[in-house]
Amino acid sequence: MDAPPSPLVILMSEDDSKETSNGVDEDEWHLYASADYGAAESLENSEPSKEEEIDVEWFDGDDFYQQGDSIDWDAPPCPAPLGIAHVIKIGACDHCLHRIGGRRTQSSGFEGGASLRKEAFSRDAGLSDFDIPDLCPLCENLFDDVGNIVERIIETLEETQFRSMQLGIHIPKDLLQSEDAIRTKHGARGSKPLKASFAIAIQAEMLRKIPEIAFVKEYPDVMVTVDALTLRVDTDVRPVFIYGRYEKLARGIPQTRWPCRSCRGRGDGCESCEGTGLQYRESVQDIIGDPVKADMGAFDTSFHGMGREDIDVRCLGSGRPFVLEIKNPKIRETDLGDLESKINSNNPEKVKVNSLKWCHKKDVSRVKETRSEKSYTIRFKIEDAPPEDQIIDSINSLSGVVLEQETPKRVSHRRAAKTRKRKIVSISDVVVDDQEIQFSLRCEAGTYVKELVHSDEGRTVPSVKSVIDRECEVLWLDVDEIHAD
Numbered sequence: 391m392d393a394p395p396s397p398l399v400i401l402m403s404e405d406d407s408k409e410t411s412n413g414v415d416e417d418e419w420h421l422y423a424s425a426d427y428g429a430a431e432s433l434e435n436s437e438p439s440k441e442e443e444i445d446v447e448w449f450d451g452d453d454f455y456q457q458g459d460s461i462d463w464d465a466p467p468c469p470a471p472l473g474i475a476h477v478i479k480i481g482a483c484d485h486c487l488h489r490i491g492g493r494r495t496q497s498s499g500f501e502g503g504a505s506l507r508k509e510a511f512s513r514d515a516g517l518s519d520f521d522i523p524d525l526c527p528l529c530e531n532l533f534d535d536v537g538n539i540v541e542r543i544i545e546t547l548e549e550t551q552f553r554s555m556q557l558g559i560h561i562p563k564d565l566l567q568s569e570d571a572i573r574t575k576h577g578a579r580g581s582k583p584l585k586a587s588f589a590i591a592i593q594a595e596m597l598r599k600i601p602e603i604a605f606v607k608e609y610p611d612v613m614v615t616v617d618a619l620t621l622r623v624d625t626d627v628r629p630v631f632i633y634g635r636y637e638k639l640a641r642g643i644p645q646t647r648w649p650c651r652s653c654r655g656r657g658d659g660c661e662s663c664e665g666t667g668l669q670y671r672e673s674v675q676d677i678i679g680d681p682v683k684a685d686m687g688a689f690d691t692s693f694h695g696m697g698r699e700d701i702d703v704r705c706l707g708s709g710r711p712f713v714l715e716i717k718n719p720k721i722r723e724t725d726l727g728d729l730e731s732k733i734n735s736n737n738p739e740k741v742k743v744n745s746l747k748w749c750h751k752k753d754v755s756r757v758k759e760t761r762s763e764k765s766y767t768i769r770f771k772i773e774d775a776p777p778e779d780q781i782i783d784s785i786n787s788l789s790g791v792v793l794e795q796e797t798p799k800r801v802s803h804r805r806a807a808k809t810r811k812r813k814i815v816s817i818s819d820v821v822v823d824d825q826e827i828q829f830s831l832r833c834e835a836g837t838y839v840k841e842l843v844h845s846d847e848g849r850t851v852p853s854v855k856s857v858i859d860r861e862c863e864v865l866w867l868d869v870d871e872i873h874a875d
């Protein structure tokens with residue numbers, strides 16, 4: 391890995407992080423985090439030593455303040471020498487001894503604890519004869535595993551580029567409770583609880599190995615959960631989002647992947663879809679998404695359009711706004727200009743993009759919810775055409791009209807039946823070409839334009855059919871412009 395771009399972290403070697411984060415939505419992750427990982431703690435990019443200085447009340451000398459009215463003179467809390475001695479007797483590991491000992495030492499962690507222990511032994515030689523239990527009652531030797539855990543995190547994220555990490559820790563409740571009881575009784579005031587200390591230790595070790603990581607509370611590049619009981623490490627590489635506009639230059643392409651009607655895209659597909667699982671081999675989603683997946687080493691994409699056109703409708707002009715969600719990317723940062731070129735050379739006859747820029751998850755709902763006026767051109771056929779100027783006048787008379795449109799028959803299986811009012815803002819360029827007629831219009835979001843022409847058996851009122859009094863057969867429809875963003 392010579393010269394990685396920017397201070398991004400790239401960990402190389404073989405990897406298959408697909409399984410770990412596939413399809414886990416951000417919201418779902420939070421559910422999971424707050425369910426089983428009830429107090430899952432995430433800590434901000436903090437220098438551990440600084441944080442300790444702020445939160446922990448340190449004691450430099452032997453001066454001991456009475457806390458409350460009952461002092462257990464057999465075992466007063468740390469930092470009293472008897473307190474330290476007691477914590478040693480019950481078998482605290484060096485890390486916990488330092489953590490709850492409340493004494494300033496030159497080094498921290500295990501080393502700091504070791505020097506406290508040495509001091510205590512020099513005060514009371516008998517202390518070293520105590521039978522020390524195998525497991526530290528404060529952490530069950532959890533801190534021994536920090537290096538191992540960090541190794542696993544790094545291993546799991548091999549080949550994944552990331553700048554920021556959010557850490558969630560799960561520690562069994564009974565251990566947290568017994569630790570809290572011991573620390574409250576014998577620890578120095580202000581000693582950090584086990585979970586926070588453990589998280590800080592992991593962060594410190596991570597930063598020692600990869601100094602560029604920022605630990606954040608929200609919008610991390612990767613989320614890591616550590617189960618202290620099983621030492622299991624789970625990582626979730628968060629998606630990245632790209633905003634853009636697409637032009638669909640050919641008919642017969644659905645906007646998003648369309649599963650095969652026979653096999654519903656399950657398993658390895660079927661005969662009728664030739665094993666692709668798709669009803670249509672191509673989609674705007676994949677013509678755009680495939681080069682992006684390849685470029686960013688991503689597992690999959692989700693496509694969020696500002697509405698969608700029918701399969702047989704082109705989308706021209708400056709294109710339809712969309713957000714592409716790139717799932718589980720190994721590369722998070724790429725040159726969008728290059729990416730745009732790659733997409734635009736993938737299938738330039740059919741789909742092109744412009745205006746690509748990085749965006750956020752919240753832009754998905756913004757784009758999906760935006761309702762904007764659109765301009766169309768539609769061509770249709772009639773028989774027994776009336777005089778040309780009569781056709782032109784009749785169609786122009788619809789300009790400014792508010793339509794009443796019942797839910798079209800073709801979509802009624804998907805949408806509840808209701809009547810919409812939609813305004814035709816303007817009509818222009820009416821062209822009569824023998825039996826074929828074409829015109830352009832601008833209308834409110836949500837207007838059913840084919841139905842405006844053929845009337846959908848009278849469900850749209852008024853309609854081109856009603857004003858020229860002829861059956862109209864729609865030949866094609868183009869979206870000329872989406873007046874958004």
Ligand SMILES: [Zn+2]
Pocket residue numbers: 482483484485486487526527528529530531532533
């Ligand atoms: Zn311990």
Ligand SMILES: [Zn+2]
Pocket residue numbers: 650651652653654655659660661662663664665667668
């Ligand atoms: Zn199939």
